[in-house]
Structure formats: C-alpha cells, structure tokens
Amino acid sequence: MIKGTLPKKIRLPAVASMFYPGNAEELRNTVRSYLHDAEDEQNSYQLHNEENITLRVLIVPHAGYSYSGKIAAFAFRLLQNNQPQFKRVLLMGPAHRVWLQGAAFPAADVFETPLGGIKLDKVRMQRLTENYPWISVNDTAHAEEHSLEVQLPFLQETLADFELLPLVVGETKTEQLAEMIQHFSEDSETLIVVSTDLSHFHDYRTAQQKDALTANAIELLAAQNLFPEDACGAFPLRGALAAASKNQWQVHRLGLCNSGDTSGDYGRVVGYGAWALTT
16 A cells, blocks of 8 residues: 555445355356357347447346346346447446435445456546435445445456446435436446346236336336336436436347246246347
C-alpha cells in the first residue's frame, strides 16, 4: 500500500459455493460452459450477429446457476463481441434481505468474487447520490444480497475489464428510476443490467401463464403492467422499461423458462427470463 493511502474496502462474496461454485477454476469453467452452449441457441445467435445494433440493457435472472445459469448466459453471451465498448456496468437488482425505501450503493471500493476483484466507479456513484436524494449508501443492503453478486462472474468472463455501479433497489418510484437511467441513455460505454426473476412458487402451468403475461408486458415496454408479484425486480425493471419507452429502444426476448425445466420439480417453481434492449 502506498504511504498515506487508505486500504480498499472490499465487499466479499456472500453466496459463493451456494448460488455458484466457490472455487475459481470450477466457476470459470462453469460460466464458460454456459456461454459456449448459448452460442448455438438461435435467438441469441441471431441478435449476436445483427448489424447496426447497439446494446443498452440486459435483463437477466439471479437464481442459483443450476436453475437459471443457462437463461442468463443467453444474455451475457451478447457481450463477448462488445468488450471494447463497455467500460462500466450499472447493475440493479432487488433488495431481498432488508427493507429499503429508495435505492442504495455500497460504501465498498471493490466487489470480490472467486474470479477476482471488480473496482467500483466511486466518482459516478457519488455523483448519482448527490443528484438523486433517494439513492443512499447502505452496506447492510449489499452485505448478503445475491441478486447483484450472481451476475458478477458472467460479467467478469465476458467484459474482463470494467468498473461497477452496484445499486440495490427497494421501493422506488418508476419515474425516479427512469430519470436516473436516462442519465446513461447517451452513454454508450455504460451497460445497464437489470437483475430479476419472474413469478415465484406457483405450479408449473400457472407459472408459465403468469410469466407469459410478464414477458408480454416487458416486450411492450408496459412498465405500468408489472408488479412485485410478477417479478421480484419489478422496481428496477419498471424504471428500465420506462426509460426504454422514452428512448424507443427495441426489446429482444432471449429465453424464458422456469425452475421446473431445470430441476424437474413442477410443484413450486420460479420463473426466469432474459431480454436485451437495443437501439
């Protein structure tokens, strides 16, 4: 450490070895396997090769990799041709562990995973907290939150070098989130990632029906038709869709399934979907 400098404050992984492998080599191989398999999927492949497409937002699930890793990879696979473009990621997900009014950045300087550390963009984080009073700094909201953490190994494998703006979102007005996201609408170097699962704990057929309606609302950019019972990340999702509607971004469905498809348990399932929003 250079004399006179403060040590970096590190947010250690909370769900390694639970939601994803805790061993670096196993984790890297697991992520690469999901991405390789996604290469051959038609929807992901077609979007991956379209010309004149600028990627702005990814919507991805956040369950354990054995449940939703395949669906998440359909989205993250698109980043492998955009490594030079994206310098930072605004990553937004719901607060599962604490009740939160508004949204919160952490005080940490670095988020760590088994694959290494990710530097946080403290300058932009401070600017956003100053400009939007509903954004606070709250380490407790981040300490055990998995909705952001599970996305990090995929980002590390596909983008390699980037800075992170990790935002846990609680009860927040759609208009406020849309205004903040609009701040990045012309910033082609910032990727926006919204972490959300879909319906929770219905039987397989009911979940399919509910998630089909949610997918339709997402694809129509109909933020007003989405509620927390439809998607646990409804608040950041609605903000992203409202901003997308204002900017006339296009929506591409990359995958839709539920935990019954991956676990074989059709009794109480959780829905997963992946979308890309582009200009």
